[in-house]
Amino acid sequence: MNATYMTGSYSVFDITGPIMVGPSSSHTAGAARLGKIARILAHNSVKKVTFQLFGSFAQTYKGHGTDKALLAGILGLNPWDLGLRDAFSLAEKQNVEYIFEPVTKPTQQGWENYHPNTVRFLITSENGEVFDIVGCSLGGGKVRIISLNGILVNFTGESPILVTRHYDGPGIIAAITSILYQDKVNIGNMRVDRKRHSTTADMYLELDSDVTERVVEEIQKIPGMLNVILLQRINEDQSLNNIE
Amino acid sequence: MAEFWMSEIIKECARQRISLAEYIIRGECENSGSTREQVIEKMGKMLDVMSSAANGGLEAPIRSNSGLTGGAAYQYHQYIGQGSSLLGTVMSSAVEMALSCSEVNAAMGRIVACPTAGSCGIVPAAVLSVGVSHQKSREDMVMALFVATGVGMVIGEHATLAGADGGCQAECGAAASMAAAAVVNLMGGSDEQALHGAAIALKNMLGLVCDPVCGLVEIPCIKRNAIGASTALVSADMALAGVQSYIPFDEVVTAMYAIGKQLPAELRETGRGGLAVTKTGLAMYETLFGTPMSL
Numbered sequence: 001m002n003a004t005y006m007t008g009s010y011s012v013f014d015i016t017g018p019i020m021v022g023p024s025s026s027h028t029a030g031a032a033r034l035g036k037i038a039r040i041l042a043h044n045s046v047k048k049v050t051f052q053l054f055g056s057f058a059q060t061y062k063g064h065g066t067d068k069a070l071l072a073g074i075l076g077l078n079p080w081d082l083g084l085r086d087a088f089s090l091a092e093k094q095n096v097e098y099i100f101e102p103v104t105k106p107t108q109q110g111w112e113n114y115h116p117n118t119v120r121f122l123i124t125s126e127n128g129e130v131f132d133i134v135g136c137s138l139g140g141g142k143v144r145i146i147s148l149n150g151i152l153v154n155f156t157g158e159s160p161i162l163v164t165r166h167y168d169g170p171g172i173i174a175a176i177t178s179i180l181y182q183d184k185v186n187i188g189n190m191r192v193d194r195k196r197h198s199t200t201a202d203m204y205l206e207l208d209s210d211v212t213e214r215v216v217e218e219i220q221k222i223p224g225m226l227n228v229i230l231l232q233r234i235n236e237d238q239s240l241n242n243i244e
Numbered sequence: 245m246a247e248f249w250m251s252e253i254i255k256e257c258a259r260q261r262i263s264l265a266e267y268i269i270r271g272e273c274e275n276s277g278s279t280r281e282q283v284i285e286k287m288g289k290m291l292d293v294m295s296s297a298a299n300g301g302l303e304a305p306i307r308s309n310s311g312l313t314g315g316a317a318y319q320y321h322q323y324i325g326q327g328s329s330l331l332g333t334v335m336s337s338a339v340e341m342a343l344s345c346s347e348v349n350a351a352m353g354r355i356v357a358c359p360t361a362g363s364c365g366i367v368p369a370a371v372l373s374v375g376v377s378h379q380k381s382r383e384d385m386v387m388a389l390f391v392a393t394g395v396g397m398v399i400g401e402h403a404t405l406a407g408a409d410g411g412c413q414a415e416c417g418a419a420a421s422m423a424a425a426a427v428v429n430l431m432g433g434s435d436e437q438a439l440h441g442a443a444i445a446l447k448n449m450l451g452l453v454c455d456p457v458c459g460l461v462e463i464p465c466i467k468r469n470a471i472g473a474s475t476a477l478v479s480a481d482m483a484l485a486g487v488q489s490y491i492p493f494d495e496v497v498t499a500m501y502a503i504g505k506q507l508p509a510e511l512r513e514t515g516r517g518g519l520a521v522t523k524t525g526l527a528m529y530e531t532l533f534g535t536p537m538s539l
Binding site for chain 2: 084
């Protein structure tokens with residue numbers, strides 16, 4: 001019989017780890033990780049960014065270096081990069097404009113109610129594309145992206161996510177799942193959302209294994225498909241090896 | 245399958261004839277799909293970063309990001325160097341290393357959260373002060389970290405590791421408990437002794453509130469790390485002598501969680517109670533943020 005081991009809900013490196021720049025796993029490391037993910041979602045191109053800060057982020061961001069961490073993440077730095085400290089001068093060097101906007105009044109979308117540590121990134125890319133990304137820092141450096149360009153998502157970086165927007169009609173979902181099936185990709189979680197009086201639907205798929213850009217291209221070709229976004233799993237272990 | 249309590253894990257270790265460290269390593273392999281070598285190598289990386297942080301504040305004074313604190317690790321290091329310390333080599337070096345880790349953290353330096361950033365000095369200080377003074381191998385120190393991690397996993401599972409949920413006992417308390425178990429293991433004690441050490445340390449930290457001045461991980465966190473490390477060493481020393489905790493580790497964890505639930509929100513990391521609202525704490529708040537705290 002194979003031995004199995006109890007592990008509970010924490011992994012070893014949730015407890016001893018992460019390696020991070022201080023002072024706070026939620027307000028610094030998590031903030032940097034959110035910035036990094038936002039940058040990836042904006043196709044690694046950020047010309048201008050507004051950080052709207054909610055809850056505890058709005059109150060204590062300066063003392064915890066949350067501002068430096070968010071900006072460093074947006075510039076592509078990892079939560080353990082010592083460059084976090086010099087994020088402001090780094091942004092100047094890279095010609096990235098930034099504004100911090102602590103939000104203390106209730107917003108129409110109610111972002112302040114999702115989690116005490118919430119940030120909204122309004123990003124303009126080099127070619128003028130606009131991204132609206134909302135994320136929460138959950139503690140221990142763990143994060144979750146909860147909204148991408150107005151679509152509610154649940155992306156932690158631990159498994160790949162596919163978000164589609166398409167005309168609402170029969171057969172489209174079957175077409176998407178059959179393309180995934182051909183690549184033997186299992187769907188762990190699925191949500192379809194249609195706004196009332198809308199002709200389009202949003203679909204959100206959490207996948208059990210990585211998919212290639214080719215799959216995205218195939219899905220893009222489905223008649224009636226408007227937009228496909230693939231959020232690849234984020235593997236930080238490899239870049240951790242570069243710490244001297 | 246049995247629940248993830250230490251009493252169950254220890255039974256399972258006996259049945260499989262493996263150590264607690266080995267059990268935790270195998271569980272991680274099974275869970276993450278990594279090989280044993282990869283898991284051990286990654287823990288080695290943690291030890292390296294811990295060691296840098298434990299020494300980073302000793303040779304020159306460092307200031308925190310907020311400017312509120314700094315220089316204690318350097319000051320204490322100088323004092324030890326003059327031969328003035330009342331404590332022995334192990335204890336005094338644990339104190340300076342814990343101060344260093346916590347000051348490095350507050351200065352936006354690189355640390356290992358263990359289990360949290362606010363309590364990042366305790367496990368490294370205990371393991372490295374004992375490891376270095378007793379010339380333990382890197383491998384031994386890495387194994388001790390797996391024992392510490394197992395203790396932390398059980399505390400996280402059945403109680404909490406967040407000051408916002410359980411106060412400082414959940415962060416520095418958990419860290420001291422983890423560190424005590426690690427030191428017992430490092431000195432060749434049994435897994436049962438390690439758990440007695442863990443229980444004794446956590447018992448001493450029960451009820452400790454989280455009341456940071458200005459809501460920042462500095463006052464009183466930095467010095468609590470130093471004293472948390474000393475709690476770990478004293479507890480480990482008793483356990484190595486064969487002294488047992490009358491209350492088993494798992495039950496101490498349950499008590500810690502219950503106490504955390506009984507703490508008012510003001511004393512759970514909100515910066516709105518205890519030291520944070522002393523006359524000096526409030527004055528620091530006003531200086532730092534340019535406006536008085538609205539209570």
